[in-house]
Amino acid sequence: MSDTSTRPEGLPKTIPHWIGGRPAPSLDGAVFEVSEPVGNTPYATASRGSAADVDAAVQAAKAAFPAWSALGDRARATALNRIADAVEARHERLSAFETFDTGLPVTQSRGQARRAAENFRYFADVLVALGGEAFRQGSSQISYTVRRPAGVAGLITPWNTPFMLESWKLAPALAAGCTLVLKPAEWTPLSASLWPEIFAEAGLPDGTVNIVHGIGEEAGQALVDHPEVPRISFTGSTATGRHIVRSSAEHLKTLSMELGGKSPAVVFADADLDAALDSVVFGVFSLNGERCTAGSRVLVERPVYEEFTARLAERASRVRVGPPQDPATEVGALVHPEHYARVQGYLELGRKEARLLAGGGRPEHLPEGNYLQPTVFADVPRDARIFQEEIFGPVVCAAPFDTEEEAVELANATPYGLAAYVWTSDLARGHRIAHAVESGMLWINSHNVRDLRTPFGGVKASGLGREGGAHSIDFYSETKIVHVALEPPHTPRFGEGGESK
Secondary structure, eight states: OOOGGSSTTTOOSEEEEEEETTEEEEOOOOOEEEEEEOOEEEEEEEEEEOHHHHHHHHHHHHHHHHHHSOOOHHHHHHHHHHHHHHHHHHHHHHHHHHHHHHOOOOOHHHHHHHHHHHHHHHHHHHHHHOOEEEEEEETEEEEEEEEEEEEEEEEOOSSSSHHHHHHHHHHHHHHTTTTEEEEEEEOEEEEEEHHHHHHHHHTTOSEEEEEEEOIIIIHHHHHHHHHOOEEEEESOHHHHHHHHHHHHHTTTTTEEEOOOOEEEEETTTTTTTHHHHHHEEEEEEGGGGTTTTTTEEEEEEEEHHHHHHHHHHHHHHOBBOOTTTTTTTTTTTOOOHHHHHHHHHHHHHHHHHEEEEEEESOOOHHHHHHSSOOOESSSSOOOOOHHHHOOOEEEEEEESSSHHHHHHHHHSSSSSEEEEEEEEEEEEHHHHHHSOOOOSOOOOOOOOOOOSSSSSSOEEEEESSSSHHHHHHHHHHHEEEEEEEEEEEOOOOOOOSOOOO
């Protein structure tokens, strides 16, 4: 059982939907239990949405769409800044909810709260600065583009850093003029329960944002299937993403899919090994290892391989695993017993496939809860499942390489292509690797530092499309080209050549 002293103040006993500006139970009264990950103890029930609840939310969003989409850019930007103010005003409460519900260390959930507010401020700035395109064809014609909001957007978000990732979708969808239905992850709905009061405080019109809780196969599927939701933005597993692509084909929906990752961190012998080690340790063990861009495959040039992996194992063994609410904790509790069991299965598999250097089980001082030691496997073959499959936990696989060509080959030797990291003092080589590795994003001599203006997304099994900056506004918009004649048109005059035969 978890210590009741860790329960945040204001913890709700029930988490209803939010439809048309009002809390709403499921139409059939269905609920599901929500548990925290330290003691796996139920603390609330959430409404379990069905297709009928999703339809009610879509109809509320449709009703709100004309007024919201007709607002000027500055008015919508002002609303987004008010939302950011309301998020920041709940900074401590939001962090406490997120830590309690997800098991993320409190120092890291505080960072997520700040980023959530920044997402709204950033897209407010993008909205008022973004223009269209114009093309002139000599003196005879001019053409220009016009963006129009796409309509009702369906947002399906994951359980890792849920509030921040919800904000990442909510902000650009609202900026673009869409109204929307959000389906939060069923394992971590707590922080989403703060959105209704945030939107109300910011003065967002009723129905602009609607929230339907529930199971992915039920509420999520109903949102994907709904014929009046032309946009679906999804972050989650590749398997679920493939299913959504198949389901959305019926209505030819436009999709943005940020899926799995098995990202390589390539370390050359000439790299600043201290900096590379700091980056690798942080990149794979922060957020409990439950991050899509984690550098979970560490590829090290052979002359420094043994030294680097030994240091990596030593650092992993000293990462502080403990209660998420403790400010000293660096790795907290994994989100859910099902996920915990899944990661444990990979640890058992890894012992058979590779050499265990650190971790591999539960910390002795934490006999209860979803806790795992940060784990390092070395000499991992490229065909090993722990090398090929996304584990999504505090587990890293290391393998050596001898040449630049082999490094690229190993980096590309998985179905995924989300992120990659390269460490070398030879910048020409760093750029060569950056161009050769199959990934949507790559960092040279840097860990995962993002600029919100840049495109985010992956290739291969890591997803479809790009979000970030103007790319996000484009996704939630329809772009029309308008052509205007500036001179009398010179059109071939069909039908003026005489009698037809």
